[in-house]
Amino acid sequence: MSQYVLNTWYPLTWSRNVGRDLSAHRVVERDVVLFRSQDGKVVAMEDACPHRLLPLSMGRLKGDSIECGYHGVVFDCSGKCTHIPGQEMIPANATVQTFPTHENMGLVWIWMGEPALADVSKVFDLPQYHDPAWRAVEGDAQVYRTNYLSLCDNLCDPAHVSFVHQTTLGNSAGNNVPIQHEQQERKIVTWRYINDAPPIPLFAKYGNFSGNVDRWQQYHYYAPSITIVDAGCAPTGTGAEKGNRENCMQLYGCHFMTPVDEETTIDHWLYVRNFVANPDLDATLSADFRVAFDEDRVVLEGIATNEKRFTHLKTIKIAIDAGPRRMRRMVDGLIEKESVR
Amino acid sequence: MSQYVLNTWYPLTWSRNVGRDLSAHRVVERDVVLFRSQDGKVVAMEDACPHRLLPLSMGRLKGDSIECGYHGVVFDCSGKCTHIPGQEMIPANATVQTFPTHENMGLVWIWMGEPALADVSKVFDLPQYHDPAWRAVEGDAQVYRTNYLSLCDNLCDPAHVSFVHQTTLGNSAGNNVPIQHEQQERKIVTWRYINDAPPIPLFAKYGNFSGNVDRWQQYHYYAPSITIVDAGCAPTGTGAEKGNRENCMQLYGCHFMTPVDEETTIDHWLYVRNFVANPDLDATLSADFRVAFDEDRVVLEGIATNEKRFTHLKTIKIAIDAGPRRMRRMVDGLIEKESVR
Amino acid sequence: MSQYVLNTWYPLTWSRNVGRDLSAHRVVERDVVLFRSQDGKVVAMEDACPHRLLPLSMGRLKGDSIECGYHGVVFDCSGKCTHIPGQEMIPANATVQTFPTHENMGLVWIWMGEPALADVSKVFDLPQYHDPAWRAVEGDAQVYRTNYLSLCDNLCDPAHVSFVHQTTLGNSAGNNVPIQHEQQERKIVTWRYINDAPPIPLFAKYGNFSGNVDRWQQYHYYAPSITIVDAGCAPTGTGAEKGNRENCMQLYGCHFMTPVDEETTIDHWLYVRNFVANPDLDATLSADFRVAFDEDRVVLEGIATNEKRFTHLKTIKIAIDAGPRRMRRMVDGLIEKESVR
Known part of the structure; x- marks a missing residue:
């Protein structure tokens, strides 16, 4: 039984990284070589001759084929061997596995499961990403030396923000506000509203607030490895919690996680904001996010070390675990379902 | 069965390192967080929420409590959870193990065994450390990439000095002088007197000797991880071997070893000397010790590498092994005794 | 059963590296200390007291004995213990294993198997190395992070040159020329002639060719870890393939491999050339070889990584594998033969 959900579209790398050369990637402990074919499609093949x-x-890219760098054996973009130097006969098993890919939101997505099930209409999309009333900014491919589920815990958990991100994404007004959660099919939403409170440092810096605001954090987790964080604030008492988003400042933090192996995760993050006037904000806002996400990285890597050392310690459960626990059960369920197919 | 003696006071770190912030330490493969409480006591807790x-x-130190850096769960200095953000109920098992500590000779000592047995009157003490007729100088926390018992072998073994420390702590006059040893309860003494011989380089440098001296090395090992090296020299023929220490130059080299894990040991060393006139000697003498102890480190790490590689080589026993062999039997006995309690 | 052939002379290090001091080496997972005795012989002993x-x-070299650096135990160059400080009695088992050695072609060779079988007349020799009509130039001890058999695959395989060394040792004229092979006792020869073709970059650079040449690559593999690459070119149509070497430009690339452990190989390479006029060529030609051999290193270390990751991938066999496959069967046979002695 795999430790990973396989029948899903995983984010693999930024689209802009894939061109007319060969690049090596790794997801769910499998190595993949990518290139862009002459007609612009992303080809993904097992990265081993x-x-x-x-x-x-x-090796070398020759047209839409790869020539192996050792003996010049050639595979076309369907994975079929088309040439072996020094001989006419090509063995029937001279093939390389290929993987379905798709591009959306600036990313290459790959399907590591049963090819017949790969439905490109299921690739994740955030409509605002394409909407000119919003502004999308690509962040980084940040490496975490931790299992992706530990990062998913974090991204089903608005409560950590008050303690991990005190100078960036949180402040003490939220410390004791309970977390709500709701489970949908392959999705978990966790959230809280913090009304009539000072704006968080990041919004205070870029917004023009004279006093308190009504603010929210809403984490939309899509199993197995995507979270969209809807964060924003509105003038106090204007009904943000009831759904009125007029005059609000809002931002979708998008986390597209690549489970590389048991101990490594790459978070391809970007954000989409509704305050579009000033493009100069792109770089400074990204810099602020980098500080915040590095705070997460330090915490999660500290946990990863201790998980190896404190194997016999019985841990406790607290109220804010409801979301993360549902997340893990959901992922386990998906893996189990695949194993009995 | 533990690989370590647990019911003992282990040296953990210099007292001066522990203040009103949180610091991480490791001993007998367990991670410990330390801080100094508002009334000046050293608090030691398991280093995992x-x-x-x-x-x-x-996390963060708040008064005499620690607030976890991830979700703000608070533990007081008795290890009891006193606050969980976002909820009223505190689970009964929300506790962190604490460890008895004590301070003496500039060090924090910790008790990793049964708390009921922790008797601070048993913490190691060298009376001369506190005596104004002597001068105590703190050295370093030197890291050895080796098991602490390998360093204990070395510190039950005056004979190695002639070969490992030829330019610092030994010279060839002692090469063939046999080693005496004596076993007491939880203690092993190994020693030799080398009479009418040139002083060792270190004493020759700081003493004012016109000719030969009567000199001694006496290693007092206290199980499981302390050695006090009594080294000195006196004018030839004045009866040092019979106990007369008049006009002698004497020094207690103190080795307080922290067994970090199977492959790592920290030796907190300091020395106490009876030639107190010149405080300028402090730094130069420490520098000389650093050279000598680094000679030990290189030897012991060379052995640690070969112990993994030459697992099938049958080793030989020689006369000077009597002390180290008794030391290892003593430690094994203490561990076994604890396992049957 | 050992993973290595033991009854064979292995190249260990350059002769010039062994003098009147102690040096540490490793071959077939065994550690060896070398020194040159007072009468100039290379002494090899197990590198552990x-x-x-x-x-x-x-430790320290004292005459033709080694004094251990820890307690001064002395072993003579036959491995016999001759002195233990502080005691008269020397235990009967106080010995260190020694290994037969021999020097030839600028290298120290060592015999790790049954000493009685060590026959120095069997140490590898290339007569041209000693012939004043040829010029021998020592290269490097290049470290490969791969098993030596993977490097032997490479050195039983003239076909890789066209793809791995396109700017140095090969060009596309040879891409599809099939490989011949012949098995002899403890030896495999693989070769091809490429007639009426442009010279390879390396010969084009140092020869004075106006047009095409007849050229050859002939790899002489001697089990378990030596390959002599006979490479050269002659004026087209002068009968090189039939054996006429007049006016040819020829070079023996010698690869003397030390299997250090399962994942490390040192290739002691040198070359012997018949174009001797210009000694300035020594350095530039070595530099060119360094570029080429580094191309091999990158390929073989890439394979070593993937061999751990793609353990379940079924590999294919192609025509050029005939030589490498015979090589591996030959080595397996030698190991098996030794195990049943």
Whole structure:
């Protein structure tokens, strides 16, 4: 039984990273070589020549085929071997596995499961990303030395913000506000509203608030490895909690996580904001996010170390765990369902 | 069965390192967070929040409590959870283990065994450390990439000095002088007198000797991880071996070893000398010790590497092994005794 | 059963590296200390004192004996213990294993198997190395982070040159020329002739060719870890393939591989050339080889990584594998033969 959900679209790398050369990537403990074909499609193949296992990414791109860097064996973009130097006969098993891909929201998405189930209409999309009334800004591919589920815990958990991000994304007004949660099919939403409170440092810096605001954090987790954080604030008493978003300042923090292996996760993050006037904000806001996400990284890597050391310590459960626990049960359920197919 | 003696006071860190902030330490493969309480006591707690295992040392000190850096769960200095943000109920098992501590000779000592047995009157003491006729100088916390018992072998073994420390602590006059040893309760003494011989380089440098001296090395090992090296020299023929210490130059090298894990030991060393006139000697003498102890480090780390590689080589026993062998039997006996309690 | 052939002469290090000091080496997962005795012979002993396992290479050379750096135990160059400080009695088992050595072609060769079988007349030799009509130039001891058999695959395989060394040792004229092979006792020869083709970059650079040449690559593999690459070119149509070497430009690339452990190989390479006029060529030609051999290193280390990751991938066999496959069967046969002795 795999430790990973396989029948899903995983974010793999930024679209802009894939061109007319070969690049090596890794997801769910499998190595993949990518290139862009002559007609612009992203081709993904297992990154090993079946002859001596040299990574194909160390070979040469010839048209839409890869020539292995060791003995010149050639595979076309369907994974079929088309040429072996020094011989006419090509063995029937001289093939390389390929993987379905799709591009959306500036990312290449890959399907590591049953190819027949790969439905590009299921690739994740946030409509605002494409809406000219909003502004999308690409962040980084941040590496976490931790299991992706530990980062998913964090991204089903608005409560940590008050303690991990005191100078960036949170402040003490939220410390004791309970977390709500709701489970949907393959999705978990966790949230809280903090009304009539000072804006968080990041919004205080970019907004023009004279006093308190009504603010919210709403984490939309899509199993197994995507979270969209809807965060914003509105003038106090204007009914944000009831749904009125007029005059609000709002931002979707998008976390597209690549589970590389048991101990490594890459978070491809970007954000989409509704305060679009000043493009100069792009860089400074990204810099602020970098500070905040690095705070998460330090915490999660500290936990990863202790999880190896304190294997016999019985842990406790608290109220804010409801979301993360549902998340883990959901992922376990998806993996189990795949194993009995 | 533990690989370590637990019912004992282990040296953990210099007292001066512990203040009103959180610091992380490790002993007998357990992680401990330390801080000094508002009334000046050293508090030691297991370095993991029982919620998600974040090291508590990555949290914040609030009064005499630690607030976890992930979700703000608070533990007081008795290890009891006193606050969980966002909820009223505190689970009964929301506790963190604490450890008895005591301070003496500039060090924090910790008790990792049964708390009921922790008797502070048993913390190691060298009376001369507190005596104004002597001068105590703190050295370093030197890290050895080796098991602490390998360093204890070395510190029950005056014979190695002639070969490992030829330019610092030994010279060839002692090469063939046999080693005496004596076993007491939880203690092993190994020694030799080298009479009518040139002083060792270190004493020759700081003493004012015109010719030969009567000199001694006496290693007092206290199980499981302390050695006091009594080294000195006196004018030839004045009866040092019979106990007369008049006009002698004498020094207690103190080694307070922290067994971090199977492959790491920290030696907190300091020395206490009876030639107190010149405080300028402090730094130069420490520098000389650093050279000598680094000679030990290189040897012991070379052995640690070979112990993994030459697992099938049958080793030989020689006369000078009597002390180290008794030391190892003593430690084994203490561990076994604890396991049957 | 050992993973290595033992009854063979392995290249260990350059002769010029062994003098009147102690040096540490490793071959077939065994550690060896070397020194040159007073009468100029290379002495090889197991690199561990049988007392506490300190590497003897960390001790001191005294005449033709080694004094251990920890307690001064002395072993003569036959491995016999001759002195233990502080005692008269020397235990009967106080010995260190020694290994037969021999020097040839600028290298120290060592015999790790049954000493009685060590026949120095079997140490590898290339007569041209000693012939004044040829010029021998020592290269490097290049470290490969790969098993030596993977490097042997490469050195039983002229076909890789066209793809791995396109700017140095190969060009596309050879891409599809099939490989011949022949098995002899403890030897495999693989080769091809590429007639009426442009010279390879390396020969084009140093030769004075106006047009095409007849060229050859002939790899002489001697089990378990030596390959001599005979490479050269002659004026087109002068019968090189039939054996006429007049007016040819020829070079023996010698690869003397030390299997350090399962994941590390040192290739001691040198070359012997028949174009001797210009000694200035020595350095530039070595520099060119360094570029080429680094191309091999990158490929073989890429394979080593993937061999751990793609353990379940079924690999394919192609025509050029005939030589490498015979090589591996030959080595397996030698190991098996030794195990049943």
